[in-house]
Amino acid sequence: MDSFPISTARRRFVQGIALGGAALGLGLSPRQLLATQSQTGAPELSGRHFALTIGNTGVNLTGRRANAVTVNGTLPAPTLRWRQGDTVTLAVTNHLAHTTSIHWHGILLPFQMDGVPGISFAGIAPGETFTYRFPVVQSGTYWYHSHSGFQEQRGLYGALVIDPEQPDPVDRDYVVVLSDWTDEDPDHLYATLKKLSDYYNFNERTVFDTLRDFREKGVAQTLQDRRMWNRMRMSSRDLADVTGYTYTYLTNGHTPNGNWTALFQPGERIKLRFINSSAMTFFDIRIPGLDMTVVAMDGQPVAPVRFHECRLGVAETLDVIVTPTENRAYTLFAQSIDRSGFARGTLTPNPALSAAVPAMDAPTPLTPRDMGMAGMDGMDGMDGMDHGQMTTMESDHHAMASMDHNGMHEMHSGQAPRSVPFATDAHNPDLPPRSSVDQHARSEHGPGVDMRAHQPQAMLDDPGFGLRERDWKVLTYADLETAGGAPDSLTADREIVLHLTGNMERYMWSFNGIKFADSVPLELYLGERVRITLVNDTMMTHPIHLHGMWSDLEVGHGKLLRKHTITVKPGEKLSYLVRADAEGGWAYHCHLLYHMEAGMFREVRVVKAATHGEANG
Amino acid sequence: MKIGLMLATAVTTLIALPVHAMDKTEPRFTRVLIDQLEVRDADQGMVGAWDASAWYGGDINKLYLASEGERLMEHGGETESFETRAAWSHAFSPFWDWKLGARRDWQPDHPNRDWASVGLQGLAPYWFETSLDLFIGERGLSNLRLEAEYDLLLTQRLILAPEIETNLYGKEDTDLGVGAGLTDIELGLRLRYEIRREFAPYIGLHWQRQFGDTAGFTRERGGEVEQTTLVAGFRIWF
Numbered sequence: 001m002d003s004f005p006i007s008t009a010r011r012r013f014v015q016g017i018a019l020g021g022a023a024l025g026l027g028l029s030p031r032q033l034l035a036t037q038s039q040t041g042a043p044e045l046s047g048r049h050f051a052l053t054i055g056n057t058g059v060n061l062t063g064r065r066a067n068a069v070t071v072n073g074t075l076p077a078p079t080l081r082w083r084q085g086d087t088v089t090l091a092v093t094n095h096l097a098h099t100t101s102i103h104w105h106g107i108l109l110p111f112q113m114d115g116v117p118g119i120s121f122a123g124i125a126p127g128e129t130f131t132y133r134f135p136v137v138q139s140g141t142y143w144y145h146s147h148s149g150f151q152e153q154r155g156l157y158g159a160l161v162i163d164p165e166q167p168d169p170v171d172r173d174y175v176v177v178l179s180d181w182t183d184e185d186p187d188h189l190y191a192t193l194k195k196l197s198d199y200y201n202f203n204e205r206t207v208f209d210t211l212r213d214f215r216e217k218g219v220a221q222t223l224q225d226r227r228m229w230n231r232m233r234m235s236s237r238d239l240a241d242v243t244g245y246t247y248t249y250l251t252n253g254h255t256p257n258g259n260w261t262a263l264f265q266p267g268e269r270i271k272l273r274f275i276n277s278s279a280m281t282f283f284d285i286r287i288p289g290l291d292m293t294v295v296a297m298d299g300q301p302v303a304p305v306r307f308h309e310c311r312l313g314v315a316e317t318l319d320v321i322v323t324p325t326e327n328r329a330y331t332l333f334a335q336s337i338d339r340s341g342f343a344r345g346t347l348t349p350n351p352a353l354s355a356a357v358p359a360m361d362a363p364t365p366l367t368p369r370d371m372g373m374a375g376m377d378g379m380d381g382m383d384g385m386d387h388g389q390m391t392t393m394e395s396d397h398h399a400m401a402s403m404d405h406n407g408m409h410e411m412h413s414g415q416a417p418r419s420v421p422f423a424t425d426a427h428n429p430d431l432p433p434r435s436s437v438d439q440h441a442r443s444e445h446g447p448g449v450d451m452r453a454h455q456p457q458a459m460l461d462d463p464g465f466g467l468r469e470r471d472w473k474v475l476t477y478a479d480l481e482t483a484g485g486a487p488d489s490l491t492a493d494r495e496i497v498l499h500l501t502g503n504m505e506r507y508m509w510s511f512n513g514i515k516f517a518d519s520v521p522l523e524l525y526l527g528e529r530v531r532i533t534l535v536n537d538t539m540m541t542h543p544i545h546l547h548g549m550w551s552d553l554e555v556g557h558g559k560l561l562r563k564h565t566i567t568v569k570p571g572e573k574l575s576y577l578v579r580a581d582a583e584g585g586w587a588y589h590c591h592l593l594y595h596m597e598a599g600m601f602r603e604v605r606v607v608k609a610a611t612h613g614e615a616n617g
Numbered sequence: 618m619k620i621g622l623m624l625a626t627a628v629t630t631l632i633a634l635p636v637h638a639m640d641k642t643e644p645r646f647t648r649v650l651i652d653q654l655e656v657r658d659a660d661q662g663m664v665g666a667w668d669a670s671a672w673y674g675g676d677i678n679k680l681y682l683a684s685e686g687e688r689l690m691e692h693g694g695e696t697e698s699f700e701t702r703a704a705w706s707h708a709f710s711p712f713w714d715w716k717l718g719a720r721r722d723w724q725p726d727h728p729n730r731d732w733a734s735v736g737l738q739g740l741a742p743y744w745f746e747t748s749l750d751l752f753i754g755e756r757g758l759s760n761l762r763l764e765a766e767y768d769l770l771l772t773q774r775l776i777l778a779p780e781i782e783t784n785l786y787g788k789e790d791t792d793l794g795v796g797a798g799l800t801d802i803e804l805g806l807r808l809r810y811e812i813r814r815e816f817a818p819y820i821g822l823h824w825q826r827q828f829g830d831t832a833g834f835t836r837e838r839g840g841e842v843e844q845t846t847l848v849a850g851f852r853i854w855f
Binding site for chain 1: 676712771
């Protein structure tokens with residue numbers, strides 16, 4: 001931080017105030033606040049019956065009073081502790097002036113209990129109580145949040161911890177809920193993005209950067225490097241839509257200055273359950289001086305891997321074990337992906353001790369590889385104005401792409417390539433006939449799509465921009481495998497290809513160039529195993545979340561990684577397998593809140609095979 | 618200023634619809650941009666000038682309103698020239714919108730002129746904000762106008778914005794002293810500091826020159842065909 005000249009007022013805003021916070025609304029003094037929140041940052045509720053009240057609570061995280069949406073008056077919402085095998089009952093009462101909802105993120109349940117207004121149920125009207133009731137069939141670390149409007153951005157999120165039937169005891173067990181807080185009204189924030197999409201980006205290239213490049217790389221090389229970006233009207237410095245300009249990043253509801261603190265005795269085994277509850281922020285998490293061992297991701301146990309840093313996508317969860325042996329404090333450091341701010345906490349044997357907070361890295365610009373160009377120079381035909389040329393180019397790519405595609409499957413299965421038919425449906429514009437994964441549907445050619453990746457790559461082992469040059473181990477999906485081997489079949493019945501699309505300048509987001517408003521539900525047949533292949537045609541990283549069913553990521557060599565939210569990097573293509581074993585309507589969307597709102601959202605309907613087609617009427 | 622008032626009223630009444638997740642109604646937004654609100658230190662005295670626009674709508678279709686003009690601030694404060702435009706704008710490609718609409722020129726000493734307009738507005742490669750409009754007026758008058766603007770970032774908040782506007786007329790309009798062909802070029806260079814993104818004071822230079830018969834008409838009336846002025850003002854949007 002000290003490498004950036006930042007005024008005191010600005011520093012206080014970015015790093016927040018030390019005390020105060022969400023509990024002001026409860027009338028608690030800061031001392032009481034520390035007393036109640038020193039362990040988890042939010043109270044923990046456990047058992048089988050829960051009464052949750054959603055309301056407005058005044059908070060002060062930046063030195064200004066603002067209005068949060070809270071559960072039982074706390075931010076984050078209380079940590080709910082369930083036990084696998086129990087049936088839980090949750091009575092949720094709405095004290096807001098607007099409809100609300102709670103979605104249990106990553107939980108397998110009947111679709112009526114999933115909490116998505118318009119798909120699962122009508123939502124919870126003001127003054128009403130809705131009672132959720134479902135059996136808990138899984139264990140692990142998950143979270144819950146509102147699925148109504150922008151209530152999640154205003155604080156309606158909390159941790160879910162489900163103890164397994166056979167517990168694996170550790171000495172200490174801490175939930176670490178990372179989030180992004182803004183004093184702004186999120187409706188206003190969204191409108192601002194629609195009016196000026198780079199409003200929050202204070203990392204653009206200036207004329208002095210250009211002069212420096214001229215000196216260091218030469219004028220010709222600099223102009224050559226910039227040519228693609230300038231012609232595409234994209235900024236390689238556009239790393240996050242919403243930044244530390246408006247966000248204060250929180251650890252368990254504590255600002256960086258508030259310094260959420262967890263205690264340990266040297267030699268103890270400590271489980272940290274990281275949950276990224278942000279609306280828009282990817283965090284790069286590390287604990288300087290301490291390696292972590294991942295034991296679960298998205299609630300599901302994985303074969304343990306030791307690492308030092310991990311980029312945690314929005315809505316993902318990561319359980320790690322740390323075993324600090326020294327009698328010293330450690331800093332939990334979570335930088336935002338664009339290096340505009342950080343969340344922080346402290347692991348310490350003594351509440352009076354804290355450790356140094358590392359400086360944030362300089363932001364790393366995107367490369368052509370991040371644009372799906374794989375080092376291609378020149379972007380001729382990319383601007384979509386010359387459709388004829390475009391088609392020719394794409395045709396040239398089809399042959400190559402099919403080869404790539406089969407190659408990818410081969411890599412995934414470790415066996416001979418299997419031919420899985422692409423799902424097509426004449427009634428669904430998301431499912432046109434296609435000859436390859438990389439092929440861009442006609443619907444991708446329109447005002448809502450400003451780029452299309454020509455050579456998207458398998459990038460599971462790529463830590464992503466900003467983490468490629470690390471001299472320590474950065475965890476990637478390629479390192480991970482669900483514990484106990486593949487949890488389901490490696491073979492798919494059908495393959496659904498979706499391209500992640502958008503227009504940065506207009507702030508439009510969609511699948512296949514089709515916004516939710518213009519889409520029809522995607523049908524899956526009950527019991528089938530479907531491969532979903534995602535191709536990222538944008539320069540943003542998108543966490544894609546399917547409700548109600550597992551997404552088994554194909555990490556290669558016949559291995560699967562069972563997840564509920566899958567992050568797709570710019571320029572990347574990846575595939576995962578879904579067992580359509582939960583009948584009903586489910587949400588499927590990008591978990592960046594404003595992308596979801598803009599239309600990067602689908603309804604998925606799991607129907608009995610005999611009735612398929614009727615849902616599209 | 619009647620039109621200005623109408624514009625303000627229209628904008629305040631068109632309030633964005635509330636946003637609800639998972640419903641399929643497209644939210645609409647309103648943006649008002651007062652790109653230039655400035656004083657120009659001209660030969661005939663201090664001149665107030667404005668260039669403002671507003672849109673209301675969704676991602677693809679928008680109602681677009683614009684106004685620009687000048688007003689002499691001394692000697693009783695007469696509006697020298699003033700134009701208002703209204704258009705339906707439609708996004709047809711990632712960076713470009715069509716605009717169909719109308720324009721009225723208000724002249725204190727001359728007849729007003731009404732035009733139908735068709736235009737193209739968007740972001741050209743290399744980040745040039747560009748618009749090209751063809752106006753078709755009464756009695757076979759036509760006017761082609763090209764405008765382009767660029768933001769050169771000196772820092773994240775200090776921005777140098779060069780801009781150009783040029784007009785071509787298809788036919789002479791003697792009442793207004795406009796000749797056929799290239800009539801005028803305006804060049805601006807404004808240095809603004811964004812205190813917030815929405816609010817930026819600026820200083821700059823404004824140069825304009827008339828050409829051809831238009832310049833001839835002006836000379837006959839004893840006017841200046843070229844003028845460079847120092848300008849200072851505010852850029853505001855919300």
